[in-house]
Amino acid sequence: MGTTGRPRSQAAHAAILKAALRLVAKRGFRAVSVNEIAAEAGVGKMTLYRHWPNKATVVMDALLELIGAETAFPEADSALESLRRQLYLQAAFFRSSRGNLIRSLVSEAQSDPELATAFRDRWLNPRREGVRQNIQAAISEGSLRADFNIDTAIDQLYGSLYYRLLLGSGAIDEQFIEDTYQQFLTGHKARQSVRR
Amino acid sequence: MGTTGRPRSQAAHAAILKAALRLVAKRGFRAVSVNEIAAEAGVGKMTLYRHWPNKATVVMDALLELIGAETAFPEADSALESLRRQLYLQAAFFRSSRGNLIRSLVSEAQSDPELATAFRDRWLNPRREGVRQNIQAAISEGSLRADFNIDTAIDQLYGSLYYRLLLGSGAIDEQFIEDTYQQFLTGHKARQSVRR
Amino acid sequence: MGTTGRPRSQAAHAAILKAALRLVAKRGFRAVSVNEIAAEAGVGKMTLYRHWPNKATVVMDALLELIGAETAFPEADSALESLRRQLYLQAAFFRSSRGNLIRSLVSEAQSDPELATAFRDRWLNPRREGVRQNIQAAISEGSLRADFNIDTAIDQLYGSLYYRLLLGSGAIDEQFIEDTYQQFLTGHKARQSVRR
Amino acid sequence: MGTTGRPRSQAAHAAILKAALRLVAKRGFRAVSVNEIAAEAGVGKMTLYRHWPNKATVVMDALLELIGAETAFPEADSALESLRRQLYLQAAFFRSSRGNLIRSLVSEAQSDPELATAFRDRWLNPRREGVRQNIQAAISEGSLRADFNIDTAIDQLYGSLYYRLLLGSGAIDEQFIEDTYQQFLTGHKARQSVRR
DNA sequence: CATTAATCGAGACGGTACGTCCAGTCTTTAA
DNA sequence: TTAAAGACTGGACGTACCGTCTCGATTAATG
Numbered sequence: 001m002g003t004t005g006r007p008r009s010q011a012a013h014a015a016i017l018k019a020a021l022r023l024v025a026k027r028g029f030r031a032v033s034v035n036e037i038a039a040e041a042g043v044g045k046m047t048l049y050r051h052w053p054n055k056a057t058v059v060m061d062a063l064l065e066l067i068g069a070e071t072a073f074p075e076a077d078s079a080l081e082s083l084r085r086q087l088y089l090q091a092a093f094f095r096s097s098r099g100n101l102i103r104s105l106v107s108e109a110q111s112d113p114e115l116a117t118a119f120r121d122r123w124l125n126p127r128r129e130g131v132r133q134n135i136q137a138a139i140s141e142g143s144l145r146a147d148f149n150i151d152t153a154i155d156q157l158y159g160s161l162y163y164r165l166l167l168g169s170g171a172i173d174e175q176f177i178e179d180t181y182q183q184f185l186t187g188h189k190a191r192q193s194v195r196r
Numbered sequence: 197m198g199t200t201g202r203p204r205s206q207a208a209h210a211a212i213l214k215a216a217l218r219l220v221a222k223r224g225f226r227a228v229s230v231n232e233i234a235a236e237a238g239v240g241k242m243t244l245y246r247h248w249p250n251k252a253t254v255v256m257d258a259l260l261e262l263i264g265a266e267t268a269f270p271e272a273d274s275a276l277e278s279l280r281r282q283l284y285l286q287a288a289f290f291r292s293s294r295g296n297l298i299r300s301l302v303s304e305a306q307s308d309p310e311l312a313t314a315f316r317d318r319w320l321n322p323r324r325e326g327v328r329q330n331i332q333a334a335i336s337e338g339s340l341r342a343d344f345n346i347d348t349a350i351d352q353l354y355g356s357l358y359y360r361l362l363l364g365s366g367a368i369d370e371q372f373i374e375d376t377y378q379q380f381l382t383g384h385k386a387r388q389s390v391r392r
Numbered sequence: 393m394g395t396t397g398r399p400r401s402q403a404a405h406a407a408i409l410k411a412a413l414r415l416v417a418k419r420g421f422r423a424v425s426v427n428e429i430a431a432e433a434g435v436g437k438m439t440l441y442r443h444w445p446n447k448a449t450v451v452m453d454a455l456l457e458l459i460g461a462e463t464a465f466p467e468a469d470s471a472l473e474s475l476r477r478q479l480y481l482q483a484a485f486f487r488s489s490r491g492n493l494i495r496s497l498v499s500e501a502q503s504d505p506e507l508a509t510a511f512r513d514r515w516l517n518p519r520r521e522g523v524r525q526n527i528q529a530a531i532s533e534g535s536l537r538a539d540f541n542i543d544t545a546i547d548q549l550y551g552s553l554y555y556r557l558l559l560g561s562g563a564i565d566e567q568f569i570e571d572t573y574q575q576f577l578t579g580h581k582a583r584q585s586v587r588r
Numbered sequence: 589m590g591t592t593g594r595p596r597s598q599a600a601h602a603a604i605l606k607a608a609l610r611l612v613a614k615r616g617f618r619a620v621s622v623n624e625i626a627a628e629a630g631v632g633k634m635t636l637y638r639h640w641p642n643k644a645t646v647v648m649d650a651l652l653e654l655i656g657a658e659t660a661f662p663e664a665d666s667a668l669e670s671l672r673r674q675l676y677l678q679a680a681f682f683r684s685s686r687g688n689l690i691r692s693l694v695s696e697a698q699s700d701p702e703l704a705t706a707f708r709d710r711w712l713n714p715r716r717e718g719v720r721q722n723i724q725a726a727i728s729e730g731s732l733r734a735d736f737n738i739d740t741a742i743d744q745l746y747g748s749l750y751y752r753l754l755l756g757s758g759a760i761d762e763q764f765i766e767d768t769y770q771q772f773l774t775g776h777k778a779r780q781s782v783r784r
Numbered sequence: 785c786a787t788t789a790a791t792c793g794a795g796a797c798g799g800t801a802c803g804t805c806c807a808g809t810c811t812t813t814a815a
Numbered sequence: 816t817t818a819a820a821g822a823c824t825g826g827a828c829g830t831a832c833c834g835t836c837t838c839g840a841t842t843a844a845t846g
Contacts (some may be wrong), residue, residue: 008818010819012264012818028306028307029306029307030306030307033805033806033807034806034807034808035806035807035821038819042817042819043805043808043818043819044816044818044820044821044822045389045808045810045819045820045821046810046811046818046819046821047817047818047819049809050817050818051810053808054807054808055807074380077297103306104306104307105365106303106306106362107302107303107304107306107307109225109362109363110224110225110226110299110300110302110362111225111227111300111303116363117362119363119812120364120792122365124363124365127230128365139261148375149371149375150380151365151366152356152366152372152375152376153379155356155359155365155366155372155376156352156355156356156359156376157362158359159352159355159356159357159358160348160351160352160355160356161355162355162357162358162362162363163351163354163355163359164304164351164355164360166302166306166317166358166362167305167315167320167358168312168316169300169316169320169347169351170347170348170351175345176348176351179344179345179348180351180352181349182345182383183349183352183379183383184282185377186383187379187382187383188384195331198795198836199794199839200793200795200839200840201793201794201795201796201837202794202795202796202797202836202837202838202840203795203796203837203839204795204796204797205796205797205837208796208798210799215830221817229826229827229828230828231827231828234798239796239797239798240797240798240799241800241828241830242796242797242798242799242829242831242832243796243797243798245830246797247828250828250829251828267845271788295803321811323813351829389821395813395814395823396812396814396815396819396820396821397811397812397819397821398810398811398812398813398820398821398822398823399811399812399813399821399822400821400822400823401811401822401823404823405824420698420699421698421699422699423699423798424802425802426802426803427801427802430824434824435823435824436823436824436825437803437804437824437825437826438803438804438805438806438822438823438824438825439822439823440823441803441804442822442823445803446802446803447802473733481790484625495698496698496699497693497696498698498754498755499699500694500695500697501755502616502617502618502691502692502695502754503598503617503618503619503695505614505694511755512755512756512757514635514756516757520688520757530787531838534635536698540767541763541767543757543758544699544748544758544764544767544768545763545771545773546743547747547748547751547752547757547758547768548744548747548768548771550751551744551747551748551749551750551752552740552743552744552747552748553752554747554750554751554755555743555746555752556743557687557699557748558694558697558710558749558750558754559694559697559704559707559712559750560704561708561712561716561739561743562739562740562743567737568740568743571736571737571740571745572740573698574775575740575741575744575771575775577772577773578775579770579774580831587816592788592790592842592843592844592845593788593789593790593791594789594790594791594792594841594842594843594844595791595843595844596790596791596792596840597788597791597792600791600792621831621833622832622833622834623795623832623833626793626810627792630793631792632792632793632794632795633793633794633795633834633835634789634791634792634793634794634795634835634836634837636794637834637835638791638792641834642833642834643833643834668823673808700823705815715836
C-alpha cells in the first residue's frame, strides 16, 4: 500500500537548505543554479520545488533556519550593553561568508516584490522588533531618552552596517561598530550619566 | 592610432542611455532586456555592445551622464545648511522613479565585482568626497567638531537612506531626513551653540 | 545508466521534423530559422538543440524519417524495369517541393564536412546500394553486361539528375529520364538483344 | 556627365579577386567573411561593395576572370579528341583546390536565385555552348550520330563530374573520366567505326 | 596649378540568426 | 505516493557576419 518514502522528505529538506547555504555563501546567489543546489543536496530538482516556490525562498529559509539564531540578542547586564553586543554579533555575521546570503537576498529583492516582503517580514522586522524591545528596556532603565522615533533610530543604527555590506565602502570592523554605537548613544542617551 | 574609420555615433550613444534610463526607471533592471533597450533607442544590439560591455554598465553610464548632476551640492549660507539641503535632494532622487537605477545597480553589483568597483569609484566616492569637503568646511566654520572619523560619519548619514531605499523599511520622507540630519548634528556638532 | 529521468518526447521529435520538412520544402533552408521551426512545432528551441546539434541535421532526419521511403525500389517484372521505375520515382521527388530538402542539404554539406559525411552515409549510399543490387540482379538476369564499374555507372545514371536539380539547367521530366535510362542501357546492356 | 573624380582602382579590383580566390579555394565560401577578403586584399570593405553587390558575386567574378580560361577547349586533331581532353581538363580543375569555388557557388546558388542565374549564364552555359559546338563538329566529322538531344547528352557527360564534386561519392580521377567519356561515346557514336 | 568630386582604407551602423544558459514545470521509472 | 533524474517551454544573453553608411585622406581629370 502507498505510504512509503515520507521520512526521506525531511532529510531532503535539510540537505537542500544546507547545500543552498554552503553554495550561496561561497559563490553567491546568481552564480549558483538550482540544479547545482539540488545536485549538491543529492536531491531531484522537483523535490526542491515541492518544498519551496523558487530559488530565492530556499536561500531565505536557509538564512532563517540555519543561521537565524546566530544574531539573537545576547544576555548582558544592561539593555544597552545587550544592544551593543548584538551589534558586534551582527557585524561578525556580515563579515563572514554568510553575509553573502544577506547580499544575495537584498539583491534579488530589488526585482522580486514578494521576496522583498518576505525578507522584511521574516528577517528584518523580527530583528528590528528585538532591537526595539531592547531600546525600550533601555528607556525603562533610564539609560535612553524617551522622546525619539525608534524606527528612525534603528535605521540609523543598522543602516550603516547594511550600507557597508552592500556597497563595500569600508570594513565592518570593531572600530566602525564602536563608533556607530557611540553615535547612537550620543544622540539618544538620557540627559544624566550613562555608564559606558 | 584610432583616427580612421567611421566615428562612433554620439546620437546612438545618447539614445541608448536615454532609453536605458527610461525603461529601467519605469520597469526595473531585470525586467528590461538588452534587446528592448536597443529597440527603444532605434539601434542595433551590436552597437550597444560596441559601446558598453553589458547591460549594467549602460545603466551605470545612464545614471552618471543623465542624472549625475541632479544630486550636486546646492549653494547655501553655511556648509551645514548646504549639507542638509543635499540630503533632501538625495532623498527626493531616491523617492523618484530614478531611485530604481540605484537599486538596480546595487543589486547587480552584488554578483558583479567589476560593477561594484565601478559603482563605488564613479558614483559613490565622488559624492562622498563632496560630503567630506562640506563636512570639513563645516569644521573650519566651527560648526562641527574636528575629532571624529569622517568616513564613518558619512556612512551613518547616508547609510540609513540607502537602507530604506534597498530594504523598503520606511519612507524616505522629510521627517526621516530631518531626524537623520539632527542625529548627525547631535553627534558631531561643536561644543558651543549651533543654530538649527 | 540512462534509464532514469523523463524520456525525450517523441511527440516533440516528430513535430520538429514535420515542421522542418514543411518550412524548408516551402521556403528553403536558409530562409527558415531555427526559431521558426521550433515555433511551428510548438516546441522550445532548447528541445530542438537537445535532439539535434544544428538545423542541418534536423532537416537531414526529416528527409530520412519522413520521406526516405518515397524513393524505395518499386516492384517490377524485371530488375531493369525496377531500375527504370525507381529513376522515375526519384525524378518525381526531385521535381516536387521536397526536392528543396536535397538541394538544401547538398548546399550546406559544402561547408559542413560532418553533414557531408552524414548525407553520404545515410541518404546517398543506402540508395546507391539499392541501385547496385538491382544492377547486379540485372546482370544475373543476363540483361546487363558484367564488365563495367558499377559505381561509375551509378554516378552516370544519377549524376545528371542531381545536376539538373542543383544547377537548374533543364527540367527533370519524363523525356529526360527516359533518355538517361536509355543511355545507360546502351552502354551497359548485354550483347544480345535486350528489349527496353 | 559625371566623369570627374577619382577613378576606381583597378589594383583594388584585382587584389580583391585574387584574395577571394585564394581564401575561398583554401577555406571555403562560408568560412570566409567579406571583412577577411577585404583585409587580405588590403582594401576597405566599401571598396569591395562598390565593385560588386555581394560576396557571391565577387567569387563568381574571381572564377571567371582568374580561372575561366583554365577549362577552355584544347586544340586536338579531332573534335572528339578535343572533347575528351576538355573533360580531363575540367576534372583536373575540379580536383584542385579551385574546385571549392564551384562547390561554393553552387551551394550559395541554392538559396540565391540571382546567383543561380548568373552561374548558369556566365559559367555553365558558355561552357555548355563550347561542348555543344564540339559535339556538332564531331557530328559533322561523322564521328557521332545526329539523332540525339545534345543538352541531355551534355548533362550526362558533365553531370557525373559535378555529382562527384558536390557529393564526394568518389574520386574524379582519370579512370572515372575515361569511363565517362567511353560511356558517352558508346551511346552517341556513329554506326560505323569510330577511332578510340 | 588649383579645384573638384568620386574613390580610397577604416571601421561603426541596423538587422538578423545563431547556439547557450537557466528558471520553473512536467513526466517517466524505481522503491 | 514520493523520490531522483532529466526533458520540457520560454526567453534573455552575447557573438558573428552581412551589406550600408560615414569619416578624413587621396588622387586623377578638369578648368
